[in-house]
Amino acid sequence: MANRIRGDRVTVCVLMAGLPGSGKTTLSRTLTARGFVRMCPDEEMFRRHGVYGVDFPRGVFPTLERPVLEDVAADLRKQLKAGHDVVVDHGFWTPDDRAKWSAIAAEAGARPVLVYLAASHDELWARISKRNEFHASDPNSIYFSESDLQRYRTRFVPPAADEPHVLYDGDPAAVIAALDDPPA
Incomplete structure (x- = not known):
């Protein structure tokens, strides 16, 4: 599908690759x-x-998440086709997952932009430890133990050099510049 033009530029879909606590x-x-x-x-x-881990057991998360992701993908298509720029606040841990969601954006006429939020284990654990204090009332504060984080890190595949992405270092200026300047 041809890219949707919004004003003087193409509609954008920002996808993020990052572990819990990385700043998504x-x-x-x-x-x-x-x-x-x-x-x-x-x-x-x-x-x-x-x-x-409180209202539903940890082991059923993938089963419960599947229809949620399907609904988010449907809403993403709708928003992009309407010409809205969208940011998906999700970790996209694997190249296959990122490719799938990039294809959804492209098929809806948007330019997908992958942002990689790299962070050390110590940075992630410090942020998660702080968030753990609020996990019962904040949907972005899911309780994680340090062993959870270590296990997640083994499943997370950072974008490789051949996977176009913008590196986020905590300053949104580089991301905003990448959004304003389409690739050649």
Whole structure:
């Protein structure tokens, strides 16, 4: 499908690759302030099913998440086809997952932009430890132990050199510049 033009530029879909605590929600809220529609599967999981590990057991998360992701993907298509810029506040841990969601964006006429939120284990664990204090009331504060984080890190595949992405270092300026300057 041809790219949808919004004003003088193509509609954009920002996808993020990052572990819990890497700054996805902070960045997505910055983009929302710039007019992006924010979609967050974790928040939808919280609305539908409650607190992870409290209201439903950890082992059923993938089963419960599947229809949530399908609904988010349908809404993503709708928002992009309507010409809205969108940021998906989700970790996209694997190249296959990122390719699938990039294809959804491209098929809807948008330019997918992958942002990689790299962070050390110590940075992630410090942020998660702080968030753990609020996990019962905040949908973005799912309780994680340090062993959970270590296990997640073994399943996370950072974008490789051949997977175009913008590196986020905590300053949204590089991301915003990449959104404003389409690739050649």
